[in-house]
Amino acid sequence: MVSAWYRSPDVAFESLGEDIHLLDLRDLSGLLIPRALEGPAAVIWLALGSEEAPLAEETVVGRVAEQFGLEEEDVRAQTVAFLQDLADHGLARLTGNVSG
Amino acid sequence: MQQESEYARTTSVSLPMSSATPLAYVMVDRLARKHDIRALAIKGPVLAELGLRPRKVSSDADILVEPGRIAELCAVLEAKGWKDREVRFSPSILDPHSRTLIHPEWPCDIDVHSYFPGFFGSPEDVFESLWAGRTRVRMANMDVQTPSRVANGVVALLHLKRNSPDSNDNSYHRALMEALVESDGPGQRAELEYLARAGRFRRILEPELRSLGLEGSFDDVSDRDMARWEINRTTHAEATTGSWLYAIRTASGWSKMAVFVKAVYPSSAELRKDPGMEDSGVLRLMGARTKRLVHGARTLPSAVISLFRNWRQ
Numbered sequence: 267m268v269s270a271w272y273r274s275p276d277v278a279f280e281s282l283g284e285d286i287h288l289l290d291l292r293d294l295s296g297l298l299i300p301r302a303l304e305g306p307a308a309v310i311w312l313a314l315g316s317e318e319a320p321l322a323e324e325t326v327v328g329r330v331a332e333q334f335g336l337e338e339e340d341v342r343a344q345t346v347a348f349l350q351d352l353a354d355h356g357l358a359r360l361t362g363n364v365s366g
Numbered sequence: 367m368q369q370e371s372e373y374a375r376t377t378s379v380s381l382p383m384s385s386a387t388p389l390a391y392v393m394v395d396r397l398a399r400k401h402d403i404r405a406l407a408i409k410g411p412v413l414a415e416l417g418l419r420p421r422k423v424s425s426d427a428d429i430l431v432e433p434g435r436i437a438e439l440c441a442v443l444e445a446k447g448w449k450d451r452e453v454r455f456s457p458s459i460l461d462p463h464s465r466t467l468i469h470p471e472w473p474c475d476i477d478v479h480s481y482f483p484g485f486f487g488s489p490e491d492v493f494e495s496l497w498a499g500r501t502r503v504r505m506a507n508m509d510v511q512t513p514s515r516v517a518n519g520v521v522a523l524l525h526l527k528r529n530s531p532d533s534n535d536n537s538y539h540r541a542l543m544e545a546l547v548e549s550d551g552p553g554q555r556a557e558l559e560y561l562a563r564a565g566r567f568r569r570i571l572e573p574e575l576r577s578l579g580l581e582g583s584f585d586d587v588s589d590r591d592m593a594r595w596e597i598n599r600t601t602h603a604e605a606t607t608g609s610w611l612y613a614i615r616t617a618s619g620w621s622k623m624a625v626f627v628k629a630v631y632p633s634s635a636e637l638r639k640d641p642g643m644e645d646s647g648v649l650r651l652m653g654a655r656t657k658r659l660v661h662g663a664r665t666l667p668s669a670v671i672s673l674f675r676n677w678r679q
Contacts, residue, residue: 278388278392278393278506278507280385280507282384282385287381287385287386289389289393289506291392291393291396294397294400300381300389300471
């Protein structure tokens with residue numbers, strides 16, 4: 267078993283060019299203002315799996331590396347740190363029940 | 367690859383319309399559900415998702431809400447910073463049917479409809495019939511509740527016919543009809559029959575419904591309602607000239623004069639509600655009044671012809 271990531275199902279998002287605009291609908295008592303993810307943040311967001319099909323961390327890292335034409339080792343630390351940042355904000359979730 | 371210092375930044379100025387509108391649809395859907403208010407997404411990207419029109423950017427999210435609860439849904443949105451758009455008063459030939467909400471952080475509007483013009487059935491019956499056949503479309507990667515595909519087609523056709531004097535020559539009308547004809551079958555016809563019974567739009571959409579296989583009587587709209595519909599439809603291109611004429615024509619006694627004065631000489635406060643006119647001085651307001659009068663004089667003949675032709679009927 268390996269850890270796998272997916273986007274929170276309560277976050278709506280639209281992609282336009284290289285940007286992602288998302289609306290966090292987990293807490294409907296807030297003001298509900300959309301936010302933007304740009305550059306690497308947008309690439310990592312799109313590399314995440316869905317709740318139905320979470321993706322192993324290695325796969326996410328591989329996708330991001332491929333997108334930037336870099337080696338996985340070059341992007342791993344930053345990608346994992348950003349995934350954790352997303353998770354801290356509740357926008358991404360980690361599950362441990364996916365086979366690698 | 368450089369690391370973003372924060373997971374996301376707010377997008378108060380750069381949120382593009384093409385992203386904002388689907389996000390607004392999803393937001394209203396979720397808020398309505400949370401408050402147990404029945405609401406359906408209509409028009410715009412909903413039609414594209416259902417294969418009824420090509421994808422294009424929409425500047426507003428149109429929502430049809432159960433008629434008795436429009437104020438409640440708008441209040442929920444007001445709590446999120448959405449406010450009624452202030453617009454200069456102009457009379458309606460068809461009954462007022464929606465509220466337009468705007469937000470400083472969002473580039474799109476939200477149009478909340480309590481009923482949709484062209485349906486002459488009671489707003490409650492119309493909503494119930496649309497709600498009964500509802501489905502879901504995917505928008506901004508979430509599910510949004512919407513009337514069935516064919517019901518969305520009817521809404522789109524009514525919208526098209528309301529705003530266009532020659533809608534049958536319109537390429538969008540042709541594409542819409544092609545899409546509906548393609549899915550023609552006993553199921554679609556039965557649903558159209560059901561919708562038309564509650565919605566009373568047979569007379570408005572007679573050629574389209576015949577093309578889609580419906581038969582029987584198409585006389586479900588009164589002559590008076592039909593005249594209002596036709597005056598609105600045929601004077602739409604003349605902006606508000608037709609609706610002011612209609613208001614003067616239908617006003618009684620001395621109020622005719624009051625409506626006339628309002629039509630030709632709107633107050634400064636009213637004129638300042640126009641886009642870009644907020645801080646206008648006396649000279650600019652005079653210019654705007656003159657422009658209105660010139661436009662009104664230019665469009666008056668065709669509006670008069672339309673009004674009297676349909677009034678006589």
